[in-house]
Amino acid sequence: MSEQAIARQMNGSWVRDKIFLGLTPAEYLKSLVTPANAVIAVILAAGIPCLVLRFAKGLGAVSNLSQTWPWGLWVAFDVISGVALAAGGYTVACAVYIFGQKTFRPVLRPAILTGFLGYVFVLFGLIVDLGQPWRLPYQFFLTPGTTAVMYEVGWCVFLYLIVLGLEFAPAALEWLGLAKLRRLLEMMSIGIIVLGVTLSTLHQSSLGAFFLMTPEKVHPFWYSPFLPIFFFISSISAGIGMVIVESSLSHRAFHDRLDPKAPVDMTAITLGLAKAGALVLFAYFFIRLQGLAGSGRWDLLLTGWGAWYGVEMLGFILLPSFLFLVSVRRESVKLARFAGALTVLGVLLNRFNVSLFAYNWTLPKRYVPAAAEILISLTIVTLGVVVFRWIVNRMPVLAEHPDYRGSHE
Amino acid sequence: MPVNRRQILKLAAAAGATAALPGPGGAEAALARPSKDARAVLVDIANCVGCRSCEMACSEANRLPEPESDVNFETPRATGPDRFTVVNRATAKSAGGDERFAKTQCMHCVEPACASGCVVRALEKRADGPVVYHADRCLGCRYCMVACPFGVPKYEYTKLAPIVRKCTFCAERQAEGKPPACADACPNGALTFGKRAELIEEAKKRIYGTPGKYVSEIYGELEAGGTSWLYISDVPLQTLGLPPGVSKTSYPEMADRALSAVPFVITLWPPLLMGLWAMNKRKEEVAAAGKAGEGRHE
Numbered sequence: 001m002s003e004q005a006i007a008r009q010m011n012g013s014w015v016r017d018k019i020f021l022g023l024t025p026a027e028y029l030k031s032l033v034t035p036a037n038a039v040i041a042v043i044l045a046a047g048i049p050c051l052v053l054r055f056a057k058g059l060g061a062v063s064n065l066s067q068t069w070p071w072g073l074w075v076a077f078d079v080i081s082g083v084a085l086a087a088g089g090y091t092v093a094c095a096v097y098i099f100g101q102k103t104f105r106p107v108l109r110p111a112i113l114t115g116f117l118g119y120v121f122v123l124f125g126l127i128v129d130l131g132q133p134w135r136l137p138y139q140f141f142l143t144p145g146t147t148a149v150m151y152e153v154g155w156c157v158f159l160y161l162i163v164l165g166l167e168f169a170p171a172a173l174e175w176l177g178l179a180k181l182r183r184l185l186e187m188m189s190i191g192i193i194v195l196g197v198t199l200s201t202l203h204q205s206s207l208g209a210f211f212l213m214t215p216e217k218v219h220p221f222w223y224s225p226f227l228p229i230f231f232f233i234s235s236i237s238a239g240i241g242m243v244i245v246e247s248s249l250s251h252r253a254f255h256d257r258l259d260p261k262a263p264v265d266m267t268a269i270t271l272g273l274a275k276a277g278a279l280v281l282f283a284y285f286f287i288r289l290q291g292l293a294g295s296g297r298w299d300l301l302l303t304g305w306g307a308w309y310g311v312e313m314l315g316f317i318l319l320p321s322f323l324f325l326v327s328v329r330r331e332s333v334k335l336a337r338f339a340g341a342l343t344v345l346g347v348l349l350n351r352f353n354v355s356l357f358a359y360n361w362t363l364p365k366r367y368v369p370a371a372a373e374i375l376i377s378l379t380i381v382t383l384g385v386v387v388f389r390w391i392v393n394r395m396p397v398l399a400e401h402p403d404y405r406g407s408h409e
Numbered sequence: 410m411p412v413n414r415r416q417i418l419k420l421a422a423a424a425g426a427t428a429a430l431p432g433p434g435g436a437e438a439a440l441a442r443p444s445k446d447a448r449a450v451l452v453d454i455a456n457c458v459g460c461r462s463c464e465m466a467c468s469e470a471n472r473l474p475e476p477e478s479d480v481n482f483e484t485p486r487a488t489g490p491d492r493f494t495v496v497n498r499a500t501a502k503s504a505g506g507d508e509r510f511a512k513t514q515c516m517h518c519v520e521p522a523c524a525s526g527c528v529v530r531a532l533e534k535r536a537d538g539p540v541v542y543h544a545d546r547c548l549g550c551r552y553c554m555v556a557c558p559f560g561v562p563k564y565e566y567t568k569l570a571p572i573v574r575k576c577t578f579c580a581e582r583q584a585e586g587k588p589p590a591c592a593d594a595c596p597n598g599a600l601t602f603g604k605r606a607e608l609i610e611e612a613k614k615r616i617y618g619t620p621g622k623y624v625s626e627i628y629g630e631l632e633a634g635g636t637s638w639l640y641i642s643d644v645p646l647q648t649l650g651l652p653p654g655v656s657k658t659s660y661p662e663m664a665d666r667a668l669s670a671v672p673f674v675i676t677l678w679p680p681l682l683m684g685l686w687a688m689n690k691r692k693e694e695v696a697a698a699g700k701a702g703e704g705r706h707e
Contacts, residue, residue, distance in 0.1 A: 060566035067489065067563050070554035098682050100689030131549020131564065131571040139528045143546045149664050150528035150552060152671055190686055198678040202671060209667040213522045213556045216654040228667045362654075 018175070021393060040382055047379025050372040054128060062372035068360060069367035076355040077348075077377050078125025080207055082118055083157070084231070084238045084347050088246065089115025089164055090200035091239030095276070097193045103272050106264040107247045109171055109397045111239075113388065114246055116164040119157065121384045128376055149209045156203035163196040174404055175395040182404075205232035211354055219358035220300060221309040224291035227354070233284045238347035240277040241320075244270055244340030254392050259399035267333050274324040274336035277343060281321035288313060305361070312353060316346025447519075447637065448538040448583060449605035450592050451612055452512060454642035454649065455503070455622065457599035459496055459510035466594030467494045467514075470579055485650055488513065490563045493576040494591060501648035509642070511649035512591070512600075515540060515561045515576035516629060517637035518660075519605075523553035523562060525661035531573070532562075538605070538637045539578035547572055558633055558655045578637065605637060612641045634659030 020028040054062045065072045088111040095101040096108050127133040139145065139154050166185060173182035185192075208231030215223050224230065251258065251266060258264065292298070292309075300306055323339035326332070356367065392398060464476040473491050480486070482498035499509035521540045524532040531547035534540050549571055553562045565571035579589035587593065588602035601608060609630060616623040628640040632655045640646065647653055656663075 058567055058569050058571065063566075065551075065564075065566060067487070067554070068560065070551035070564060094682075098685050098689070100686075100693060129550075131551070132547065133549075135529065135546070135548035138546055138548060143530045143543075145526075145528045145530040147525045147661065148528045148552075149526065149668065150550065152668065154528060190683070194679050194682045194686070197682055198674065201674050201678060205670075206667070209664055210552070210555070212663045212667055213526060213660045214558075215656055215663065216558065216652075217555075225663070225666065228670070 018394065040386060043375075043378055043382045047375040047382070050375045051128070051379065053372065054376065059129075059131065062370060062376070064367060064370045064373065066367065068363060068365070071355060071359075072367055073356075073369035073373045073377055074125050074129040076352050078380055079122055079129065080210075080355050081348050081351040082122040082125060083204065083207055084235050084351055085242055085344065086115040086118025086122065087200065087204060087235040087239030088243040089118075089167070089239070090197050091236055092243055093167065093193045094197045097190060098197065101272070103265075103268055106398075107243055107269055109168070110247060110250055110392070111243050112164060112167045113171070113391060113397055114242065116161075116168050117384050117388055119161050119164060120387075121380050122157070123161070124380050124383075125377070128380075149206050149212075153203045153206045153210075156199045156206070160196060160199040160203065163192055163199060166192050167196060171395045171397055174401040179403075200235070201232060204235035205229065207231050208354070211359075214359070216362075217360055218354060219305055219361040220295040220297040221292060221305060222350075222354045222358040224294060226287070226291050226294070230284075230288060230291065230350075233280065233287060234347050234350060237277060237280045237284055237343050240273050240280065241340040241343030241347070244273050244277070244337055245344055248337050248340075250392065250398060253389075254398055257392060257398045262400065262405070267331070270333045270336045270340075271328050271331060274327045274339065277336075277339065278321050278324035278328065281317055281324065281343065285313065285317045285321060288317065305358070308353075308357070312346065312349050316342060316349055320346060444536045445604075445606060446537065447605050448578075449517075449603065449608050449637040449639060450589065451601040451603070451608040452638065452640045453599050453601070453615065454499070454509055454511055454640060454644065456597050457496075457510045457512065458597055459498065459508065460596065461496050462594045462596055463512055463591035463600065464492075464494055464496060466590040467576075468492075470582065470590035471577065482510075488561065488563060488575075490565045490574040493574070497650045499642075499644055499648045499650070501644040503643050509644045509649070511640070511642075511651065513559075513650065514591070514638065515578065516559050516633065517576075517578050518633045519635035519637070520633070520659040520661050522556040522558065522633070522660035525664065526552050526556045528552070535580065537583065539580040539583065541577060541580050542573060542575065544572040549573075556660065558660060559652050605635075605639075608639055612639055616641060631657040633657075634662070 016022060016024065021031075023031060050062055059065055063072060063074075092104050092108050092111040096104050127136075130136065139151060140158070145151050166188075170182050170185050173179075173185070205228035208227035208229075211218055211223065211227055212225065247266065247269070251264075301309070320339040320342040323335055323342065327335035327339060360367075396404070459482065461476065461480065468474065468476055471493055473493065476492065476495075485497040486492075486495045488495050494512055494514035496510050496512045499511055501509065503509055517538055517540050518534075521532065521534050524530075524534045524540055528550065529546045529548055531543045532540060532553055533543065549564070551562075551564055551573075553573060554560075554564060562573045562575045564573055579587070579591075582589060592600040592602040601611065603611070609627065612627045612630075616625050616627075623641050623643050624646055626641075626646060628642075628646050628649075628651055629636040629638050634657070640649065640651065642649060
């Protein structure tokens with residue numbers, strides 16, 4: 001056999017090992033026929049034509065965005081909520097590296113991967129929403145608007161995307177067998193983590209700063225000069241909630257990816273996160289209350305808006321805080337997961353309240369997203385799940401790579 | 410003295426973390442401090458008869474479709490991508506029982522929220538007054554529309570390469586020494602073009618010179634920290650269709666407070682986090698050494 005032929009054959013087995021999970025292409029395609037994939041196919045079949053329509057016919061063809069509602073579902077969900085829900089990466093990285101909480105090490109990689117993909121799809125959502133997305137680089141090179149909050153957010157998100165890529169890179173390098181490069185990255189890890197936490201502090205809070213200039217458009221219950229602080233603190237709770245929910249889901253969905261020789265103590269991890277969650281939410285509740293005290297609009301509590309504010313404050317901040325506490329005392333992982341889900345929903349609710357529900361609160365005409373807007377958002381989330389699954393099935397994310405076991409600092 | 414943005418950027422640059430950022434020249438370009446000669450228009454509602462000549466002149470000057478001819482003023486109209494100014498009927502009548510009308514357009518704020526919040530400096534406040542728009546920079550984030558307290562910028566949602574549209578204060582005409590087309594066309598002296606400082610004096614002269622005629626307030630003197638369009642009226646200002654509840658302080662300042670924290674986070678977070686990391690690492694090492702030591706004693 002010629003050298004070329006050997007190389008070709010080796011190449012073939014590389015593709016089979018790394019891409020087709022050790023199956024032949026035919027077997028691999030057959031393995032893709034599952035109920036979950038059928039659901040995914042339906043969503044994509046509905047959503048991709050909407051995406052095409054968005055870029056072929058313009059924003060007006062698919063969205064209910066208007067002159068009074070320039071920001072709709074895509075900004076509220078894909079961008080503003082997306083960034084908050086991707087906070088697990090920096091939250092767990094900070095706990096493991098900075099605070100030395102090694103218990104959380106097993107959920108660090110999935111959290112970083114969720115964060116990385118979260119930001120990639122935030123960018124995707126942004127490209128859908130921007131009128132002329134090809135001009136995104138202008139803010140970095142051509143005509144930077146240095147006075148804009150968005151300028152800071154733009155730089156932070158751009159740099160943090162690179163940081164998350166570097167934080168996740170060791171997993172990809174282990175998968176590819178590039179040990180030397182991986183060792184190099186491992187040496188820089190603490191610097192990268194510190195940069196990541198700093199960038200996250202900056203842009204998680206600055207997303208709230210977008211609305212500082214809209215004091216009369218956002219209802220007093222959700223407007224506050226402290227919005228950046230609210231957004232930052234709640235991003236920590238979102239990160240904790242997301243890691244609890246996501247780790248429970250992926251340990252169920254990918255249990256064949258776990259290493260039976262090195263079982264992960266999910267009880268200790270979940271309850272540890274729950275303890276942190278209880279504290280952060282409790283603090284967040286009172287910080288939010290300070291916002292209300294600052295506005296002095298207690299009189300509005302008796303309106304419908306007051307009831308809605310109560311739903312968020314009591315049902316999605318104080319209640320999960322309390323449930324986290326109970327779950328820790330009773331050592332109930334189930335309850336902690338429920339509280340985690342409630343926390344995630346609560347942060348979503350808050351971002352929607354600030355950017356949609358309580359925005360333009362004095363206008364009688366409300367914005368309701370068009371079906372195509374919802375389908376596009378759903379498509380973006382689905383693509384995120386598909387890529388997450390593709391990576392988890394191949395790279396050492398949920399379990400350590402056997403060659404590198406225990407080598408993580 | 411509160412820290413201003415220029416100092417913040419200098420601090421940030423000093424921190425090294427933003428060494429790659431372009432200098433603060435951009436900030437000056439986007440938000441020029443208005444000169445003493447900055448131009449403005451004084452709208453005297455008492456003189457407006459609702460003839461809409463200003464609308465016609467605006468369409469002509471900006472090459473917009475002709476404004477609709479059959480306006481009955483029953484429902485208020487809004488400006489749009491193809492309509493930079495509209496005249497609406499006030500909900501109140503004058504003391505003499507006459508109907509009152511008010512023209513709305515971009516207010517050309519002294520410190521515009523739109524320009525300060527624009528990430529690509531597509532909106533730019535010029536020292537001589539106008540807030541101008543550079544369509545070739547705009548990426549279409551529509552934050553200007555979110556930020557503008559007057560709801561002025563409008564977007565071309567139906568186009569494939571959409572841009573923001575709004576009144577330009579006829580910056581080109583002004584550069585030629587001419588007044589804005591609308592002010593030029595007004596047949597009844599409702600629109601007076603001039604220097605902002607002088608027009609505020611003129612407005613006060615009219616208010617105090619004819620006691621009892623005007624409401625003693627100039628809309629735009631303080632609104633949003635001051636605007637280039639100033640309104641005086643003989644009917645209550647809130648009946649004119651101008652947005653209520655506009656803050657009387659500068660909008661960019663509201664965001665400045667948060668941005669002033671940025672350099673501190675950039676400079677303080679890394680050493681703080683590194684310190685915590687080192688402390689926890691040391692604790693682990695001591696604990697590990699302690700364990701090893703115990704082992705030796707046994």
